[in-house]
Amino acid sequence: MDTKKNTIPNSKSWAIILVAQFLLFFLMSKLDFAVRFFSQLFDWKKNWHIAQFSGISFSIGDLIYIILGVLICYFLLLSIKFRTSKYLKHILIIGNIFYFTYQIFWGMLYFQPPIIQKLNNKKITDEEIKKLTIKYLNLCKNERAVLNEDKNGLPKVLDFARMKQEIINQQKLLPKNICSKNSVDIISIKPSLFNSFMSKTGILGYYNPFTSEANYNPNIPSTQLPFTTAHEMSHQLGFAREQEASFIGFLCAHKSQIPELRYSANLYALKSLIKAVSYRDKRFAELILKSFSPKMKRDIENELQFVNRNEGIVNDFFGVTNDLFLKSNQQQGSITYSYFVNLLIAYEI
Template sequence: LLAIVRRSGFVRLLFSLLRFVTVIVVWFYFSWGVAYFRDDFHTRATVEDVPYDSVQFKDFATRFVEQANRAYDGRTGVYSAGMDKEGVRQEIESVYQRLQGPLRVAYPNGKRRVKPMMFQSLYSKTGVSGYFGPFFNEIHVNDYSLDFTYPFTLAHEMAHQFGVGPESEANLYAFVTCASSGDPRVRYSAYASTLGYVLNDAYRFLPDEYESIYHSVRPEILEDLKRNREHWLAARDEALSSAQDKMYDAYLKTNKVSSGQENYSEVVALLVSSYDLFSPFFR
């Protein structure tokens, strides 16, 4: 009899747990997770998804580096007084509002404020610079991030808040928004935060041209990229970071992002196909 009681208690516990998980899953998909099932960027923006060849990609990479170098010229000295994060948030908000048509986002009413990240040191060990909380529609940005990466990270998480699911598309929206800003700090963040993806693709697809493309980047920008990489490596815990990467990779693949974590770098293909569409807005 005791065994039956124990067994029935376990069954009730199991049923309660199953019900709780079901509520959480339904809440997630109805509150935000449905974003993974929207039309992709090319369909929404009516932009043709053209596989880029070496000539096309070299032209894009050359233009991108030139504009990155100009963005560095424009930001000289603007970080000396520190980052006005609230001012940056307001600037990114205003650009999203201005570009809501070209970006195909339904710009919502209200104020979207950045919330402090709980367990920030733990997230820093896993290399997480920010995340979007879908259950309460909240943006969290890691204060451990270097100032020049902050605007791009914020714009990336805002893109998720506006209903953009895939990481590559959130990166694209962050780049377009930051590159279209009148604030030199925000503009520089766009190029500095995306340049690594472009250089990685140049190494893969333009092996004979890579050295010349790499050395055409201002050394100060390359130094910023190196400083950012070393900054995060200093905080990294290999075991925690590896576990987080595997879990998030599985999460993305479960939600129709077949490339998983690699989806972040797929922003380059989106940029190549849409650069001419958005470049008139770039400052």
């Protein structure tokens, strides 16, 4: 009696399992206790997970993506060549394992309670946001004046290893009302193997949930590298949402002892504030841009040149040109600022 044949799932069964997974994780994302469970699981496993790949100098996660990509192409080509759907089963198995691992290690963290709920989320006036913009303009001017420069007159990251350690140290000092997560004790931030693709698409860095590696594009301007590092390392701490990782990265960087890290974060905050304020008062935003010190103007020019040089399809934080982001129509009534700006304001006011 041949029962074996019937017990091996075929393509259809794997497709059903995948759909069942979508439904299961969707349902779990609606249940507080399930989200809390995955959040605690991440907290519990993160140092162990980071330790598995931190000793290898290149990005293992990137390599895994390359292998998976090659495998999927291989099975697709076999399916086309032999006009059979039997190889689709392999693709569906990969898809199932990939999706399951992703959700267990990372996906459910997007449903954690938002940080803004822990802060004083009061309504902000235009005057308050303008005041904050001026505060960050002055902060950046003062910090930029004393930074070491390279031969092109751009800020230099003096000691990258020390900077990474400083971010870990600052993560431990985050206010407990904002972050009650266990600390990360191991550094695992690596230059991505996909750096030219990242330059072309404006991606500064990314977190790999399968290997817990934080990856960055090593070609980005030195004014963006420190903050990008802090942002990616915030993902390792367990903050999945992009704008929350930026906020946590900002908190770690702006109190740091390392001037280039502080400047990079404050410049990011300033750019975000200018963008937010430009929706309401374009002239004020232009005035702030004109008030940049010559050194800051050089930094921004360099960031824009980097985008233009790479013909970035997706612009980075702030818009392809100053002109573009100031072109946004002034809007009346209520306006939604970026979530990062909302967090910054709630923290500052």
